[in-house]
Structures are given as structure tokens and as C-alpha cells.
Amino acid sequence: MKQTTAVLLGRRPEGIKVAEALTLGTIDLPELTPGTVLVRNQYMSVDPSTRGRMDPGEKQYTTNFEIGGPLDGSAIGVVVESASDLLPVGATVRHRMGWREYAVVDDKAGTICDLQKAPAVSWLSSMGQTGFTAYAGLLPVGKLTPGESVFVTGAGGAVGSMAGQFARLLGASKVVGSAGGEEKCAWLKDECGFDEVIDYRTADVRAALGEAFPDGIDLFFDNVGGWQMVHALHNMTIGGRISMCGAVSNFGSQEQPSLSELIEVVLRRVTLRGFIVRDYEDLRPEFEARVSGWLASGELVDRATVFEGIENAGAGLEGLLNGANLGKALIRLSE
Ligand SMILES: NC(=O)c1ccc[n+]([C@@H]2O[C@H](COP(=O)([O-])OP(=O)(O)OC[C@H]3O[C@@H](n4cnc5c(N)ncnc54)[C@H](OP(=O)(O)O)[C@@H]3O)[C@@H](O)[C@H]2O)c1
Known part of the structure; x- marks a missing residue:
């Protein structure tokens, strides 16, 4: 044996x-x-x-x-x-x-x-479940259309770095990410082409989002949950969409916000949609064709x-x- x-x-x-x-x-x-x-x-x-x-x-x-x-x-x-x-x-x-x-x-x-x-x-x-999660969260779930503004949490991680870059390549008007630490923020801005990056460990995230998105966030791709989600909720456009990919902050020991914060979903008429990537397998061929093209052209940093x-x-x-x-x-x- x-x-x-x-x-x-x-x-x-x-x-x-x-x-x-x-x-x-x-x-x-x-x-x-x-x-x-x-x-x-x-x-x-x-x-x-x-x-x-x-x-x-x-x-x-x-x-x-x-x-x-x-x-x-x-x-x-x-x-x-x-x-x-x-x-x-x-x-x-x-x-x-x-x-x-x-x-x-x-x-x-x-x-x-x-x-x-x-x-x-x-x-x-980028060509695996990580990239496919970003793709599914932006398109069939988030319904991103060219010209929209996008905010991505956990942007320095696997799914987040793809979500921000895909959003840019799919024609978003502005892509802002949040990540922890100077190195990640600099990498996202200088190499991955994010328009702005907020260091959530040191910044006032709610105020920084207000400055980055004076007209509000059209699509929020959330990997993190917790307080960053609440700060983003306060900066959504009326009728904006949230693609809820995960809540990695749940594993830490920090204090979590109360569910009462979700009233912003009502006030801003926000659509909040969770998803599991495996429900979108029919999009796999189109996803692989697009991403392999972006890799070959050097437009995507992996x-x-x-x-x-x-x-x-x-x-x-x-x-x-x-x-x-x-x-x-x-x-x-x-x-
Ligand atoms: N829905 C689906 O089908 C699906 C499929 C795959 C993955 N996911 C979800 O997608 C999310 C990202 O997954 P991934 O593979 O790309 O992981 P990852 O982003 O590579 O790693 C997690 C990142 O989250 C950040 N983070 C950790 N604790 C945090 C906290 N308390 N507050 C804020 N940020 C924190 C860390 O970056 P910092 O240095 O910035 O803190 C870390 O880089 C996860 O929530 C995962 O569960 C969902």
C-alpha cells in the first residue's frame, strides 16, 4: 500500500x-x-x-x-x-x-x-477559483457595467487583487481598494493599477471613502465584512449594489458592528447579494478566455x-x- x-x-x-x-x-x-x-x-x-x-x-x-x-x-x-x-x-x-x-x-x-x-x-x-470568484462577484452577481465606480475590501489578497484589476479591465470608471500596510497599498496602486488604496489599519475609512467617491460607490465587492462593510454602506450610491464574497474579519478577535447598521441598506435602497462561486460554472470558459488574454497581454498582475x-x-x-x-x-x- x-x-x-x-x-x-x-x-x-x-x-x-x-x-x-x-x-x-x-x-x-x-x-x-x-x-x-x-x-x-x-x-x-x-x-x-x-x-x-x-x-x-x-x-x-x-x-x-x-x-x-x-x-x-x-x-x-x-x-x-x-x-x-x-x-x-x-x-x-x-x-x-x-x-x-x-x-x-x-x-x-x-x-x-x-x-x-x-x-x-x-x-x-488568476485562472483558478480565486480569479473565478472575483469574476463571478463582479459580473453575474455585481452586474458591473463600464463607467461604474467600484470599492474592493481585502484588496491585497488573492480574490481582492483580482477583483480590482478585473473591474479596471472591464471598464470601471474608478477602482479603490482597502488593504493593511504600506507595502500592500503601494503594490496595488503602483503595479495593479488601483486608482486609490486605503490603509484600513491607519485611515479613517469612512471619511477616506467619502473623499474617494464623492458621487458614491456603485458596486462594493466585500471580502472582509465587519466595520469596513459599514463604512462602505455609508458611502454607497442610492440603489448601489454589494457583492458579498466573504467576511474574513469574522476570524479575528476585533469587535464586530451591530446588525442595526444595516439600516443603511434600506435608506440607500442598496442590493446586497451573497454568492458561492460554484453556482456560476457555466461562465468558466468565457472567464478563462478573458483572463488568459489579459495575462498574455501583460495587463493583469498575478x-x-x-x-x-x-x-x-x-x-x-x-x-x-x-x-x-x-x-x-x-x-x-x-x-
Ligand atoms: N463566495 C465565494 O464563493 C468565495 C470563494 C473564495 C473566497 N471567498 C472569500 O473571499 C475572501 C478573500 O479570500 P482570499 O482567498 O482572497 O483570501 P486573501 O484575501 O488572500 O486573504 C485574506 C485577506 O484578508 C485580509 N484580512 C484578514 N483579516 C482581516 C480583518 N480582520 N480585517 C480586514 N482585512 C482582513 C488580509 O489582508 P490585510 O493585510 O489587508 O488585512 C488578507 O490578505 C474571503 O472572505 C473568502 O472567504 C469567497
Whole structure:
């Protein structure tokens, strides 16, 4: 029987101190059966949802991790043994069996990634679920039209940096982001083409938004929730839209605003719409065509913070939650 090293949930963490709740262990790999392949994982994605799945609460759209069991999540790797007509040996495949060095993958759950269109890393970031989340949140959910103004929270992270850049490339009149720290803010403005960036750790966010959007925010793409969401609500145009992607501030220990703040939704006739990216799969081909074009033309900046080795998986997740990472967070598992 083959085995592999995997990241296991040692115990349920509290807050953002997640690394110490994870352990490395060895798990058995099932024998290949027809329609499955053995993949040597090269990179795995680090996502806020991984933290959410360590809690016991109901998630509606996914399953929680078991104590003592392996984590999973998006990964990309090379097929090294195949019992599949769809995924041959040597193919680069994206799948959901990350957080382990080797994985046995069902061929219907793996997608071949064309490395001519984008490098392997981009298939987990701009061309992967990260970019697709930004795309779905802006277009089918946010209904962005050219000439509108857009505000993005968590802009220095994976989804946020894509959402702001996509909004610009889709013709937004003004794109403003918020992020923590000078380095992230400078990167977003100087390299990613955001018109303005607010450092939410030092600025008066509500006042800064008022100055940045004298006519109000048409579309607010929210990754963070909490007080930043309230500050944005106070700066929405009448009839503006909020595309609610996530609420990463929920994992921290800061005080959260009261629900009574939502009265601004009424006063400003705002449409607030949550979404789960997997409901928009029919848009995947159009998304990949557009984003690969933007990558090829150099109009899109796709940057990742890469941690080396499975032993640094917990540090990668903790860096995502405490804001240390820039752009997409990835763990490199092999060459
Ligand atoms: N709806 C969907 O289908 C879907 C799919 C994928 C992801 N998501 C959501 O999208 C959001 C972004 O995910 P991601 O993968 O792009 O993660 P990420 O942005 O790469 O990482 C999270 C970022 O949030 C910021 N942050 C952390 N704690 C914060 C706090 N308390 N207040 C303000 N900002 C904070 C950090 O940046 P700073 O340095 O700026 O603090 C960090 O870079 C998450 O909420 C995630 O759950 C939703």
C-alpha cells in the first residue's frame, strides 16, 4: 500500500492561531481503480475557507474537517500513474485533493491545465477559483457595467487583487481598494493599477471613502465584512449594489458592528447579494478566455506568496489570516 505525507487537523483552533492546531502525518493512498490517477502535487492553494472548515459549525456549501483527519483543498500536480482515459501520465491537473504530497484523484474531479495558456501557479490564482470568484462577484452577481465606480475590501489578497484589476479591465470608471500596510497599498496602486488604496489599519475609512467617491460607490465587492462593510454602506450610491464574497474579519478577535447598521441598506435602497462561486460554472470558459488574454497581454498582475514545503502549510494559512501574505497564498510541494 502506498502512503503520503498530509496535513492533519490536530484540534479545532481558536481565532487565527491555526498553525499550532495542525500536524503532519502519514495517510494511506487507495489503490488505483479504473477512472482514477495518482498525482504528485506541485502547489496547493491556501484559502480562508480552510480556516472556516476547521470549525464545527454548519457551512452549507462544503464539509468540515474531522479531528485527526487530513485537510483538503485546491491543488495542482502532475499525473504519475494513470488508470484513466481522460488524464494521461504527464498531464498537469487541477483537483481538490491538496494538503497532501500525493493524491489519488477521480478523473471526473480533475481538470487538465493548459500550461501554454497560463503557468501552473496562475491556474490556482488568476485562472483558478480565486480569479473565478472575483469574476463571478463582479459580473453575474455585481452586474458591473463600464463607467461604474467600484470599492474592493481585502484588496491585497488573492480574490481582492483580482477583483480590482478585473473591474479596471472591464471598464470601471474608478477602482479603490482597502488593504493593511504600506507595502500592500503601494503594490496595488503602483503595479495593479488601483486608482486609490486605503490603509484600513491607519485611515479613517469612512471619511477616506467619502473623499474617494464623492458621487458614491456603485458596486462594493466585500471580502472582509465587519466595520469596513459599514463604512462602505455609508458611502454607497442610492440603489448601489454589494457583492458579498466573504467576511474574513469574522476570524479575528476585533469587535464586530451591530446588525442595526444595516439600516443603511434600506435608506440607500442598496442590493446586497451573497454568492458561492460554484453556482456560476457555466461562465468558466468565457472567464478563462478573458483572463488568459489579459495575462498574455501583460495587463493583469498575478502575484503569489509561496511557502516552501508541506511543513509550512500552517504558516501559510496563518499568514493569510493575519495579513502577512501578498496576493495569492500557495504552498510549493514539489518541483
Ligand atoms: N463566495 C465565494 O464563493 C468565495 C470563494 C473564495 C473566497 N471567498 C472569500 O473571499 C475572501 C478573500 O479570500 P482570499 O482567498 O482572497 O483570501 P486573501 O484575501 O488572500 O486573504 C485574506 C485577506 O484578508 C485580509 N484580512 C484578514 N483579516 C482581516 C480583518 N480582520 N480585517 C480586514 N482585512 C482582513 C488580509 O489582508 P490585510 O493585510 O489587508 O488585512 C488578507 O490578505 C474571503 O472572505 C473568502 O472567504 C469567497
